[in-house]
Amino acid sequence: MNQIASMISLVLHPMMVAPVTFAILIYTEPAGNNNLHLTFFITFFFSTALSIITVVYLKSQEKISDLDASRREERIQPLVLGTIYCAAGFVPLMIIDAAPIVQGLMFCYAVNTFLVWFITKRWKISIHAIGIGGPMTALWLYGIQLPIIMTLAVIAVCTARVILKRHTIAQVLAGIMISMVFTYLQLQYLFL
DSSP: OHHHHHHHHHHTOHHHHHHHHHHHHHHTOSSOOTTHHHHHHHHHIIIIIHHHHHHHHHHHTTSSSSTTOOSGGGGHHHHHHHHHHHHHHHHHHHHTTOOHHHHHHHHHHHHHHHHHHHHHTTSOOOHHHHHHHHHHHHHHHHTOOOHHHHHHHHHHHHHHHHHTTSSOHHHHHHHHHHHHHHHHHHIIIIIO
16 A cells, blocks of 8 residues: 555656646647747746755755655755745746746745745645645646546545655645645636
8 A cells, every 4th residue: 555655646746746737737728829848948947847956955965854855844945945946937937928827826836835834834734735736726727627537636645645654634634725725816816
């Protein structure tokens, strides 16, 4: 059971979900623009690549114990930097006039990561749950509404994190609720 849970956690890791979600939003945009590849590069670089580089660097410097930064206190620095990276990524997306949903999701990543940082100072919350809930909400608002598949993905991630004893049920439920509610509110009222 642990092997299956580990595989689910890896396949649906936030660093895997973000670029796939951005790719779907960018490359299926009905209006389409001439900057699709540049838009994807910006989203990948700021939401994923910089964070991966940071985590690998922090691990090599023994500032975090594993690549998931499993200990609550180890998560603070990567979360602060992740907030900065996503906020910085929002700027070029505005400059090149990326689709509102793409700009909005990058904005959500910055704000939601900031919220996670704030919560993590006191309590460990599931970044995996947040990392699946927000993108699923963005895809839903975009018109990709696959309730069974999306629900199964959310349940699979949350269950995997509990089975692996990385989080409690409360921590994954809080992550899902915060990410879905805040992503919905930000996208619906600021970008769509």
